[in-house]
Amino acid sequence: MVQSEMLVKHKLSDDYSVISLSKYKQIYYKGISFLLNKIQQLQKTKSTTLHSSNLYGSSVFDLINNSDADIINLHWINHETLSLRQVSKINKPIVMTLHDMWAFCGTEHLSIDGLKSDFRVGYKELSEDSDFISGLNLNKIVWNRKLKYWRKPFTIVTPSNWLSQCARESVLFKGWDVHTIPNALDTDVFRPVDKKLARDLLNLSIDKKLIGFGAMGGGTDSNKGFDLLEDALKELSVNENYQCIVFGQSTPEKISNLGLPVKFIGHLNDDVTLTLFYNAIDVMVVPSRQENLPQTATEAQACGTPVVAFNTTGLVDAVDHKTTGYLANPFDTNDLAYGIRWCINNKLDLGNNARNKAISEWSYNIISEKYNLLYKKCLNG
Numbered sequence: 001m002v003q004s005e006m007l008v009k010h011k012l013s014d015d016y017s018v019i020s021l022s023k024y025k026q027i028y029y030k031g032i033s034f035l036l037n038k039i040q041q042l043q044k045t046k047s048t049t050l051h052s053s054n055l056y057g058s059s060v061f062d063l064i065n066n067s068d069a070d071i072i073n074l075h076w077i078n079h080e081t082l083s084l085r086q087v088s089k090i091n092k093p094i095v096m097t098l099h100d101m102w103a104f105c106g107t108e109h110l111s112i113d114g115l116k117s118d119f120r121v122g123y124k125e126l127s128e129d130s131d132f133i134s135g136l137n138l139n140k141i142v143w144n145r146k147l148k149y150w151r152k153p154f155t156i157v158t159p160s161n162w163l164s165q166c167a168r169e170s171v172l173f174k175g176w177d178v179h180t181i182p183n184a185l186d187t188d189v190f191r192p193v194d195k196k197l198a199r200d201l202l203n204l205s206i207d208k209k210l211i212g213f214g215a216m217g218g219g220t221d222s223n224k225g226f227d228l229l230e231d232a233l234k235e236l237s238v239n240e241n242y243q244c245i246v247f248g249q250s251t252p253e254k255i256s257n258l259g260l261p262v263k264f265i266g267h268l269n270d271d272v273t274l275t276l277f278y279n280a281i282d283v284m285v286v287p288s289r290q291e292n293l294p295q296t297a298t299e300a301q302a303c304g305t306p307v308v309a310f311n312t313t314g315l316v317d318a319v320d321h322k323t324t325g326y327l328a329n330p331f332d333t334n335d336l337a338y339g340i341r342w343c344i345n346n347k348l349d350l351g352n353n354a355r356n357k358a359i360s361e362w363s364y365n366i367i368s369e370k371y372n373l374l375y376k377k378c379l380n381g
Contacts, residue, residue, distance in 0.1 A: 116129045
């Protein structure tokens with residue numbers, strides 16, 4: 001039996017097991033985060049994704065060290081939840097679960113995965129694989145602070161084999177204990193439901209073959225590959241029975257002419273509506289250029305919907321090629337289009353396989369047991 005509590009900087013729920021800072025401290029640390037964000041803007045980088053310095057931290061650190069926990073599992077510690085120095089001062093065994101590349105990089109949460117990437121060679125000389133452009137080189141400063149403070153290894157977990165390999169090849173975590181454990185998924189919530197009912201509730205066409213895409217910000221994040229999906233959809237435009245449904249973005253002022261209709265349904269803010277979306281569509285497309293283990297891919301498969309993605313990074317773990325979906329050659333939009341068409345034509349078998357994969361690899365009982373075994377290993381040395 002494992003008893004767990006969640007220590008957070010800002011609490012948004014009424015869950016008694018979630019412990020946060022006082023209202024006064026939350027206001028104080030919001031001010032600190034605001035100032036440090038201004039400092040972060042002194043650095044110009046290639047990546048438009050999040051950058052975090054973790055220079056100041058917060059008194060979440062005190063909650064951790066004063067708790068009676070036997071082991072600490074760090075997940076998201078950015079927005080100045082913990083400073084780099086505070087992490088090194090935690091007086092209990094640490095498991096750090098990486099949800100992106102930040103922990104072994106500088107301030108960047110997403111790095112180019114190249115032979116000369118800074119995380120592989122150290123932040124010494126700039127190369128075409130470097131994130132930094134100009135201004136205050138916080139990437140180098142923060143990476144050197146990690147090198148300084150994180151001398152005693154802690155246990156690393158990542159959700160995908162790709163991210164685990166990146167961590168093992170990084171200068172910071174080379175030789176450390178790295179494990180691959182996927183993110184857990186509530187397969188009782190994300191499950192198959194009646195397609196007609198799902199389409200009726202979301203006001204979607206009953207007759208068309210629906211191609212799904214979703215991301216925070218919809219098509220505005222270049223890494224999510226909506227531009228690649230647009231090129232693939234042009235290849236499908238000869239079939240007027242297709243329609244693309246996009247969540248995560250409201251209808252933009254201008255919509256590209258793709259030869260087939262595209263409907264934007266805005267943000268879906270709860271798991272029940274997401275489940276309806278995944279069940280309403282015929283195929284989910286995750287055309288990202290680089291991913292860890294995308295929830296849109298795992299959630300869709302839990303609902304019995306096949307997934308099309310590129311055969312790269314963590315997407316290789318998410319989709320079993322021609323078993324639960326289709327992995328197209330990176331970044332071949334013609335092959336992506338072929339995969340979409342192929343999955344729609346083979347949806348029934350693929351959907352059953354996808355649901356079985358979700359239950360056997362990502363369900364709560366499977367993932368909790370993997371973590372339990374890891375915690376025991378950490379505590380027993």
